[in-house]
Each structure stands twice: as C-alpha cells, then as structure tokens.
Amino acid sequence: MRPVDVLDKAKEKRVLIKLKNGSEITGKLRAFDLHLNIWLDDAEETRDEKKIRYGSVLIRGDTVVLVSPGEGDV
Amino acid sequence: MRPVDVLDKAKEKRVLIKLKNGSEITGKLRAFDLHLNIWLDDAEETRDEKKIRYGSVLIRGDTVVLVSPGEGDV
Amino acid sequence: MRPVDVLDKAKEKRVLIKLKNGSEITGKLRAFDLHLNIWLDDAEETRDEKKIRYGSVLIRGDTVVLVSPGEGDV
C-alpha cells in the first residue's frame, strides 16, 4: 500500500489541500499523480481570510503540504 | 487522466497563474509542458497592486503555485 | 538496516510528525514510502496553538522534518 492510495477513495469527492504559501484550497478531486500535481473542479482558495473561486484549477505538486479527503475537522 | 490535462481545453484561451513570489499573471495560453513551464501571449502581471503588460512571456515552471483556466472568481 | 526501518514497528500505531512549516501532526500510521510521503488516519494537526482534525491525511515527504513513533516526550 502506498501513501497516495489514500486519495483513490477520494476521486470525484471534495478534498482539502494545504499549500506551502499558507493557502488552503478545497475542491472536487478530478486527477492527481505521484508528485501530487492535482486537478480540482469547483475549487475555493482561502488565504488571509480572502476567498477566491476557480471553475477548475491545477496545483503544482511541489507546493503541497498535505491533502485530506473531506474538508477538515471531521 | 493526468492533472495537466485540465490545461488542454484552455489552449489559446486566457488563464490565471499564481507564482510563489506572490505575483498573479493572466494571459492567453500558447504552450505548456509537464514541469509547468508556460508561454503566455497578451499577458498582464499584478503584484503589490502594480500591473505590468507583456506581449509574450515565458514563466519558469518551478515558480508556479497554480494555474486556472479563466481568470478566477467564476 | 535503513533509517526508515524505524517506522516498520510503528505501522498502525500513532506517530508524531514535524513539518517544515512548524506544524506538528499526530495520527495512526497507515503507509509511508522512502520519500517520507505519509498516510495517517485519525490525525490531528497543531499549529500556532490551533488544532485541526483529519479523518485521513496524506503528507508530502519533502515537507517533513522528522517522524517519531509515539507522540513525543517519552
């Protein structure tokens, strides 16, 4: 079992991503690879209390700190 | 499906790019590769409330945080 | 014996992870690889005195400083 397998069950569901620059992004997980490059749809970024919405967004893997299925605070 | 496939439908259309240095750049997507090196035409960079325009610009992939088709706030 | 072998005995037990951004995360170790990409279940992140819980979380290896079986302060 590989660590990235945790994302298999999250496909087409919402995930929470934390980035090295302090941003948090939630969205529907469309695709990911082993570098943690990630494609989200219906995404929302929160940074310094500001929110930005994206129809779709590609996140570069080397900026990712962590990815969690769901949207945090279970 | 690879994460970068999200950019296929954005070819020749405008995209929003956020860089690690805090800049945001919008422009028409001409070419990209798997490292997220990106060539934009008719580009505009916004940083610290200042705007700079480029006829064309090559962005080094390792400075990219995210790329979104469209120009944000859908 | 490889350094990462220390984690073999920690499988399915709780570990403490310190990240480069100053966060600490504890959780049940489900999977890891040689890059220290790590999958935790029942995880809790502490940063700047705030706590966040995750049902499961994938941590990108290049953000990890150290991993300790147990939860610190033996």
Next chain:
Amino acid sequence: MRPVDVLDKAKEKRVLIKLKNGSEITGKLRAFDLHLNIWLDDAEETRDEKKIRYGSVLIRGDTVVLVSPGEGDV
C-alpha cells in the same frame, strides 16, 4: 510547440528577465537552454532602484521567474 520556443524569435534581441531575488535584467539574448540558463550581452540589472551594467552576463536558470521578449509594458 514547447514553451521555450517563445524565445527563438527573441535571439539577438533584447529581453526582460525577472529573478527570484527581485532583480530585473534586460539585455540582448545570445544563448539559452532548457533550464533557462541565459547569456545576455549589453545587460542592465535593476534592483532596489540601483542599476548595474554588464558587458555580458550568465544567469543561472534556477533563479529565473520569467523571461519576456522586449522590455516589458508593450
């Protein structure tokens, strides 16, 4: 078409380069490679309102944020 192809038409012409340390350098593009290592002639660096001139200069690719044919503000 690769992103770096945007620089082919800029050979022997002036380009603007932004570096990660905040410097901007303009100069005549003599040579570049896929890492964005770049050789400029007749170059001028601007940083914190100070200007420095170089007869020729080699810029290490991993310090580059972007390269634009011309000198910006089209």
Next chain:
Amino acid sequence: MRPVDVLDKAKEKRVLIKLKNGSEITGKLRAFDLHLNIWLDDAEETRDEKKIRYGSVLIRGDTVVLVSPGEGDV
C-alpha cells in the same frame, strides 16, 4: 574515503545533529544513509530553549546541516 565514513565509528554512540530549522538533536545513532536520513534512539531535541524527548526518531536528510560524533564542545 567518503565524508560519510566519519559516521561509521559513531554507530550506536551519541551524535549531535543540527537542522536547517535551527533545532539541535542528540541521540544514539542507529542507522543512516547517503542522503543523511538518520534514525536515532534516546533522542533529545533542543529548539528555542525548549527540550523534547523521543524514544526513537527518523530525521529527513534534506533538513540536516551537520552531524558530529559526540555532543559538541570537545
């Protein structure tokens, strides 16, 4: 002779490790590799005058500045 050979004589003895984040960790050296991933037992971390003890700990090599057999100040 390779630089890392200095650690051969330190196996099962205490070493001092300085990390890029300013922490210092001492402990008994159990295993290391060429990337300086390191497994310590009976470890103690000192950071900003606070001490934390670990029964065992795995340190990611790319966070290491230096390793010294003994505990410094010979």
Next chain:
Amino acid sequence: MRPVDVLDKAKEKRVLIKLKNGSEITGKLRAFDLHLNIWLDDAEETRDEKKIRYGSVLIRGDTVVLVSPGEGDV
C-alpha cells in the same frame, strides 16, 4: 552555442559573481562546470560593506545567481 560558453573567454581573467545570499565575489576564473561550481583565485567577497579575501575559493553552483566577465559597470 550554450549559455555557459560566455565563460570560455573569461578563463584566467577576473569575473564578478553574485550569490543568492547577497554576497558578491570577484576573482580570477580558474575552473567552472555546467552546474556553475566555480574555482576562483585571488578572490574578494563583499557582503554588507565588509570585504574578505581568499587565496582560492570554491563556490557551490546552486548558490550562484549570475556570473559576469569583468567586474561589472562596463
């Protein structure tokens, strides 16, 4: 023609090197490689208005921002 070819004509002559930590080093160019690891003789480092002299010095390539034949301000 490769970017690094600009240094061929500078062999055994003085060059100016800017480092990522803000230092500037001038010296006689004895040897370099494609990573921009550089050996200078009769070198002088300037940082925060302080000067340090080295009979010879090896600079690690990944700390280099740029290299210019001559000593700047042509």
Next chain:
Amino acid sequence: MRPVDVLDKAKEKRVLIKLKNGSEITGKLRAFDLHLNIWLDDAEETRDEKKIRYGSVLIRGDTVVLVSPGEGDV
C-alpha cells in the same frame, strides 16, 4: 580541470567553509565528494559571535556556499 580540484591540495590542511545559514566552520579537511559533503576534524563553528568546537563533523553539501583552503583573509 574541475572546480573541486582546488580542494585536492587542501587535504589534511585547514579550510574555511561558509554555510547558507550564516555559520562559518574551520577545520582540517579529511574527505569531500562532488556534492561538497565534507568531513572535517578539529573543527570550530562560528555563528552570531558564538563558537562551538567539534572533534569531527560531517557537513551536508547542499548547505555549503563556499570552501576556501586556509582560514580566509590571506
């Protein structure tokens, strides 16, 4: 001739090393490799006016800015 050849004549003699974190370390050069991983004996680190001595120390190459045979200020 490779840049690192400058260190051949410095074997078993004292060298000065500057690190990315601002530390300076002097010591007797026992071994080094192409990544600038370095083993020193009888070493002394100076940082923020504090001095620490090591009987022997292994320095990770990616933290090195420069290495100079001798102890600076020729």
